Amino acid sequence: MSKIKEKLTKELIDFLQGERIISLITVDKETKKPTVSTISWLFAHESGEKIKFALGHKSSSIENIENDPYIVLNVVGPESCYEIKGTGNVSEIMQGTMKFRVVTVEIDSVEDVIFYGGKINAVPGYEKTYDAELANKIDHEIYSELKK
Template structure:
């Protein structure tokens, strides 16, 4: 039976401290159909009710959230799969090494959505395929924004 909570538990807060592959589902501002993208610059705050993530300043997802703030974050980890429903608000463009927008999500519900009898035994992993120094600089810059 799926468990639905109103905020992130401690295990999810610990998991969502960046460098995770998280699905972002928004509503396309033009077609009104679901739109899927992936984010990894993401931080859950200790209150269990707030998640912040960064996008490029021209990301379609940012424009979708401005039009319709309802979104879902799909998380694989902490032994299961979770659907985090919330409302997002998009910052103005932040001009640093690159131009970003920060989305602040007010968590409305968290549901364990894995199929009956399923358990995640290994989390998705990835590598960055661009310049190592640039990746480090961008990560430091973005996480400073997300943790504030």
């Protein structure tokens, strides 16, 4: 049986410093049912009590969080799967190369949710399929905000 913690471990803090594939679960504003999206712009605060992530300013997840701020983040790795529950607060629209909003999550609980006897041996990866120079510029702008 896994133990529920109230904040991120040092290992998870180190892991969640951006460029990870994370599932974001929110409650759909219209249907009132859970919905999932995938995010990668994120940054865990060193205290282990907060995570910030960025979304495009028109993301349906933004509307969902503004309507019902309770969210779940599902993290695959390091070595396990983790459910991070918390309450999200959405920023105003930020203007950079693209418009985006930052969600600050106050963490309520962190739980190791891998099945019995399971261990993650490879962390999912991805590649950006658009202009590399543009991707770097956008990443720099967004991470500058997330690290504030």
